Amino acid sequence: MSEGSTPHLDEEALQAFLDGEIGPRERELVESHLAACGDCLSRLDDLRHLFRAIEAIPDLPLERDLTPAVLHALRRPRAGAARLRWVAALQLAFAAAILITAVPVVASALEVSARMESWVAAAQVVLQGSLGGWVAWRASVETALAGLWQSMTKLRPAATAVMDFWPWIVAFAVLGLMANGILLRWPRGSMRRPDSAHRGRWS
Amino acid sequence: MEEPTDRALVLRTRQGDVDAFGELVRRYQTSVFNVCYRLLGERREAEDLAQEAFLRAFRRLHTFDADRPFGPWMRRVAANLCLNHLSRASPPRLPLQDETDLAAGSTERIPEAVRLRGERAEMLRQAILELPAHYRAVIELRHFHEMRYAEISQALGIPVSDVKSHLYRARRKLAERLEGHV
Numbered sequence: 111m112s113e114g115s116t117p118h119l120d121e122e123a124l125q126a127f128l129d130g131e132i133g134p135r136e137r138e139l140v141e142s143h144l145a146a147c148g149d150c151l152s153r154l155d156d157l158r159h160l161f162r163a164i165e166a167i168p169d170l171p172l173e174r175d176l177t178p179a180v181l182h183a184l185r186r187p188r189a190g191a192a193r194l195r196w197v198a199a200l201q202l203a204f205a206a207a208i209l210i211t212a213v214p215v216v217a218s219a220l221e222v223s224a225r226m227e228s229w230v231a232a233a234q235v236v237l238q239g240s241l242g243g244w245v246a247w248r249a250s251v252e253t254a255l256a257g258l259w260q261s262m263t264k265l266r267p268a269a270t271a272v273m274d275f276w277p278w279i280v281a282f283a284v285l286g287l288m289a290n291g292i293l294l295r296w297p298r299g300s301m302r303r304p305d306s307a308h309r310g311r312w313s
Numbered sequence: 314m315e316e317p318t319d320r321a322l323v324l325r326t327r328q329g330d331v332d333a334f335g336e337l338v339r340r341y342q343t344s345v346f347n348v349c350y351r352l353l354g355e356r357r358e359a360e361d362l363a364q365e366a367f368l369r370a371f372r373r374l375h376t377f378d379a380d381r382p383f384g385p386w387m388r389r390v391a392a393n394l395c396l397n398h399l400s401r402a403s404p405p406r407l408p409l410q411d412e413t414d415l416a417a418g419s420t421e422r423i424p425e426a427v428r429l430r431g432e433r434a435e436m437l438r439q440a441i442l443e444l445p446a447h448y449r450a451v452i453e454l455r456h457f458h459e460m461r462y463a464e465i466s467q468a469l470g471i472p473v474s475d476v477k478s479h480l481y482r483a484r485r486k487l488a489e490r491l492e493g494h495v
């Protein structure tokens with residue numbers, strides 16, 4: 111019923127019109143054509159019915175309540191996370207042990223001021239007081255390290271140049287361990303990967 | 314006793330009240346399940362992913378603006394999860410036929426017009442499930458999440474022109490099925 115040569119609206123234009131996805135100028139053209147063309151108007155009506163029918167598909171009932179399972183999963187710490195937490199805790203404990211043992215040695219080797227040393231010693235006394243068991247272990251390791259150090263200094267003058275750096279090496283190892291422990295404890299969400307990993311599918 | 318609003322439940326969940334989230338699950342599980350079912354076409358899988366969607370929503374609740382309605386956001390989380398799931402599943406899954414008769418059971422006492430309408434809806438549901446996954450995706454996002462073409466394009470990582478043509482073809486197929494039915 112369009113006048114003369116005016117072509118009918120194509121299906122895509124009708125759909126975009128119903129979706130509200132056409133520009134104002136195109137919209138005007140579509141509207142004026144629809145006002146004059148019963149064929150296109152009835153095609154538009156069919157489409158509108160289809161849209162309504164799609165959106166009116168009723169929800170299917172669930173056959174089981176999902177709530178208990180969801181709550182159960184939320185209350186149970188995730189296995190992976192729990193394991194990570196253990197690894198992190200062990201690592202932090204290990205780092206702390208090294209720290210307690212090595213701090214005085216490292217401090218003296220780095221020739222920090224006497225004041226610092228006394229502070230470290232005080233801290234050590236406190237720590238040892240609360241962790242009595244460490245004393246013996248620490249002392250033995252310290253003795254062993256001192257013995258090793260001495261034999262190195264005596265027997266291999268060349269190696270001692272390299273060995274001058276060992277306190278630094280220990281310090282960095284401890285820092286590395288602690289940093290790693292802290293990172294492992296960090297909430298997972300902060301390292302989330304994007305959702306868009308697999309996109310090619312939708313084209 | 315007044316029912317707490319969704320917003321109140323969201324806020325309580327954020328303060329660590331897991332039971333408040335349980336109430337949100339109770340309220341939205343059916344609609345969330347239906348999002349998954351429309352996209353996946355398999356009941357068991359849809360239930361599993363609906364459940365997973367709630368867990369994901371719980372973990373991401375801090376990103377949700379509590380002043381907006383919870384339902385649409387929740388359904389979007391579910392849709393994204395299912396779309397990811399579908400795009401990982403290769404080769405493309407075949408539509409499943411085993412649940413076509415869902416409405417067939419107890420229809421005797423329902424008036425004829427309602428029954429016909431119901432049949433039509435089930436037919437349409439099935440027709441959507443039989444669409445290729447990328448057509449199903451645009452139908453879901455456009456008609457059940459009221460997303461704009463640009464939003465769908467972003468969600469699926471395809472150009473707007475593809476969104477348009479997918480929608481066009483998907484609806485054509487659905488219209489043909491309906492015509493064949495009536």
Ligand SMILES: [Zn+2]
Nearest residue numbers: 118119147150
């Ligand atoms: Zn026309």
